[in-house]
Amino acid sequence: MLRILAAFCLALGLVTGAQAQDLQPVLQAHADDITKPSRGTIGTTLDALVDSGLPQVTPFLEAWTDKGIWQREADSVFFYGRAQGADLTLTDIDTGTVTEVPKSGYTELRPNGGVRRVIGTALVQFQLSDPDIARRLSAIDSLARRPDAEQLEPLLASIDGEPDAALKARKIQLANFLSASFAPAPADRIAAIESLSDDTSIEARAVLNQILATTPYVGTAAPDGNVARILTVGDDLSADDAYSRLVAANIAPPAIPSTAIRDALAANIIDGGVGDVPLAQLGTTAARDRAYATLATAGTVPPRLTDQGRADAVASHIFAEIYVEDDPAITDAAHAALSSVETRVAAERFADLALDALSLASIYFLAAIGLAITFGVMGVINMAHGEFIMMGAYTGYVVQQFVPDYTLSIVVALPLAFAITFGAGVTMERLVIRHLYHRPLETLLATFGISIALQQLAKNIFGTQARPLTSPGWLDGALVLSDVVQISYIRIAIFVLALLFLGLILFILKRTRLGLEVRAVTQNPGMAASMGIDPDRINMMTFGLGSGIAGIAGVAIGLYAKVTSEMGADYIVQSFMTVVVGGVGNVWGTLAGATLIGFLQKGIEFLNPSNTLAAQTYMVLFIILFIQFRPKGIVAQKGRAAAD
């Protein structure tokens, strides 16, 4: 209570202009106590200093704990001092006047460890209430790094006077952490622990885990104390681990590894054998054990338990974990709080995963939608689709070489990539695909030929190393929703782009003349032709559109992945799967396919985070199985168009 008042006084003192007063007289009044402090008496001195409400008190206390205070023996006046050889640089405590004097005639104050701790606690309350917010922050940071029971009270005292709202919240949080670990009354601790149950920060989890820290127990009798759990050998603990715990508790002799046995035997060969076992027979574990036992009986090697002996030793002991904290009420509360925290963290992880999956799905959608259009309308599979993605990405890279402003370059690159890949698509359609309309498998191979040629061309032009496509500055960073949930802006941008394209394609297909004709050709080319639609032109336009979208997808993908000549090949198989899983010739089908594959891939990665290769393997296997059950994809075409 006194300290709270003191803190207030300090704050008030600054306002009322107490700078006119000097600290030295206060110090002189307690000079003996300051020169020879003890833990018992220091309290009154500190109270007096705090009561003075002077701003010089904080630096004085800091210097005092830091052995930076010197006393002139003649008149017992205190100074800040720094020794350099035989000389001493003295600074007056109140005026700040600096003088150089010889060291003799001055004594350094050296408070002992206990006193320093008491001073430190008093100091913390000053630092926590310091008018300078930077100092308060640094005090809070050091407190968070090294939490200590002593600091709880000053921290609590400083909360009410804290003007900064954010810092106040931080102080309350820290006070909760400290109370959870160090509050003297169990009820206070339990209350603090319960208040942590909705705090998902890593710090809060660390505090709870620390309360739940355990020590291993080994013994023949049932353990007493606050038992966390009894370990069953086999389920919770492997037999080897159990034995090494016995060894660690000095209950059993250390296990001797088989190499050590072999070396021991080799060192004790007498007359072509060890013990009574001839050398030639030592090729089995049983014979080696027998020979070693003979040696052990003779005392030449340290004794060793046999496998049976080890099993018996393990079986006759009880293994348990005991909480360091004695009070079961507190550990129970911490358990409950931790499990509630973990539930929340799991929920947030799930949200984060869903966001990741959504952004992956939008990438797959962008990569696959162009393919879906050409495949759906023309029944033509374009193996060079991935290379169109690559062409779009390289277009973005080349544009950035000429337009240094990143935002402007992206704005230029998107339509340019569309134009270039649209042109490439139309050219390819006119030169190659047109001649192969009734041979879909050969289209696949011919476009594959174009794919390897384009890929190698890109390698010849741009080299094998990855080229950067730098995103504008406003796409850097991530949207942080909490400690767990965050998503980078570039992924949001790709998601928005995918949404835009979904809308645009739906608009073109459903609301324009071109879309009407495309749908007519998809459903029945012959009938469409007799209604005055030119199927050749429609096929050309569709192929160009699909390829152009691939180019734009290339710019988007290049922004977050590296641009290489092989980047198209990385996406082509995934794009095929998206189209095939989703169902051919349907925008919604592609959307469903991309969503399914995106969520599936992230889901499998979540279950097996260490191994992304395994995730891809399982995903491909899943898709193979999926096609067994829905050979025409999620959204299957119906009627005459479905028969191919």
Add this chain to the structure above:
Amino acid sequence: MTQGFLVTNRSVRWFLFTLALFTAVIAFGSEASGTGIFSTSLVKTLGKTLCLCLIAVAMDVVWGYCGILSLGHFAFFGIGGYAIGMWLMYGRTEGIVMTSLANQTIPPTPQEVSDAIGGQIFGVVGSSEFPLIWSFAHSLPLQLLMVVLVPGLLALVFGWLAFRSRVTGVYLSILTQAMTLALSLYLFQNDSGLRGNNGLSGLQNIPGFEQTSQATISLVFFLASAAALALGYVLFAWVVAGKMGSVIMGIRDNEARVRFLGYRVEGYKLFVFTLTAIVSGIAGALYYPQAGIINPAEIAPIASIYLAVWVAIGGRGRLYGAVIGAALVSLLSSWFTGGGAPDVNLGLYRIQWTDWWLVLLGLSFVCVTLFFPKGIGGLFDYLVRKPS
């Protein structure tokens, strides 16, 4: 039966004659026979090419005759290679380990031997335990059985699932591609038990024949590859001739009509798919001891697409076309990418074939598809008038 079949198939006799002649010339000129006209590495290259011809013939049957464009047959080839590679690697490592353990004063226990071999083989992926799939690696007959069984069973299960649900055309191609992609991704993992991306190496050393020179080993494998190609060719020629061949080609031309005629289309397709997979596995088992190393990159989807390219360039629907395509393209490819082809100086730009070969291959492939759908093999039609 085979007698009559050979009499009616002039192309088979011509092929066997050409192959025998070629084999005899190479065998006579190899270093092992003492003349040394052809280097050991050339004999190995030619032996490997024969294996590629064998899988190309299998591919031709499944695609050119049955109309299933499988983009996954190199997966079976790779599985065959891995199966034989496991034995080769185990046997060779065992030999090395036994030699080093023999110097110890105390004879090693079986556990120590196994640990030492495991440490040698799996050290690169940070393990020393033998995975379950290596259970038979110590026995050559069992591993040889695996060469046939594993690709066969995989093809049987995969084909049954795919054909049963009537997945056809482009969908099936994508599905087979997914299969080979899944397999290669799986094998790329370090804990797949097959040394991850390191693959199996040192396969050119045959356990039990440490003293035999590579020249002899390469000749033996060359002859074995030639024999396998001859046998496979005759087998497939027999399969596609006769009544069953007609049904198979009928499936290619119009699957629904064959089904309506009362044939069990799925059964025929499954038979062709599985048989070609087994032959691919055998081809792989002969190929990789000559190559010396196998890793998961070998079964990446692109390899199977190249296989289709060879068959298409050589000419689909005729077995000798597949052989010609595979031999020509794979040899040309190694000639161009190996720096064998001279650079072309265009004044402003110097065409280096190591860089431009793939462009040339890709474009020539487009041209073949567009203008010569019958491939190189189609040229023979001009030379030989078929008796009608």
